[in-house]
Amino acid sequence: MTAPSDIVLGSLIGDALALGPHWIYDQSVIRHKLGHLTSYHPPITTYHAGKSAGDLTHYGDQTLVLLRSIAETGGFDLVRFANAWQAFWEDPATHSYRDGATKTTLAHLRSGATASTSDEIAGAARIGPLFLLNWKNDDALIAAARAQTAFTHGEVSTVEAAEFFTRVVLAVRRGNDIRSALEKTMKLDDREGLLGDWFDNAIESAASTESDAAELNRHGLTCHTEDAFPGICHLLLRHPRDPATALVENALAGGDSAARGMMLGLVYGAGIPVSTWPASWLDDLHARAEVTELIEKIS
Secondary structure, eight states: OOOHHHHHHHHHHHHHHHTTTTTOOOHHHHHHHHSSOOSOOOOSSSTTTTOOTTOOOHHHHHHHHHHHHHHHHTSOOHHHHHHHHHHHHHOTTOOOOOOHHHHHHHHHHHHTOOOOOOOBGGGGGGOGGGGGSOOSSHHHHHHHHHHHHHTTOOOHHHHHHHHHHHHHHHHHHTTOOHHHHHHHHHTOOOOSSSOHHHHHHHHHHHTSSSOHHHHHHHHOOSSBHHHHHHHHHHHHHHOTTOHHHHHHHHHHHOSSHHHHHHHHHHHHHHHSOGGGSOHHHHHTOTTHHHHHHHHHHHO
């Protein structure tokens, strides 16, 4: 069994690896500028200005905020996380991209309105630090995963994606292979917005002879859960024991590769120690020292 730290580090590696080509939707441009991506690369768009190879996108930055808030008290508290999240974005020293969900949530916090109804999967992809805690039962962990997601991304399919992948990670940590974990979790019938057809499409594409880039493009490369969910499942199904290939193919596919990469890293980290992944990915991750220190504080 891997350590909970592998889940957190795996997720952040998936995010950092996608920084270079993040939000480029033309796959030929990515191939031309990056070739076959094997290491971290500085961003080649203006979205992440000031970032360098080995840094995190704004998704990874928010995951660090969650990790820091957990390390402060040794537990998850939504109000504490929300306050830390707001302080991070309102700090003039923060250099991180403010996407639509972030801007909307900040506006709502200032006005006292409800949270963003964004359906982008990035909110669900932040859940890694929650696995560092000792929970009374699975339901308590799932409730926390749903709550931290809904704080900024309240659309039902995104909140359900947080629960889905929480259950998948738990199943993998308990000895299930990735395919079995996905299939068992998908059989649960208490979802409203996370459609079975999305998973069926992923099964079909994973068995095809088309490239990963082509299949992810067919599923959709946007931030929306409807597009990202089948793409994530496709890569997990096609490369169940090969996180290196899956994360590289994810980055090269383009679009919102960072959110997909974070979720992929969570699942792979649950079953495959990051120490067995390409060494430079862990060595060159700029947040590694802080993450390790915070994890040690929690454990």
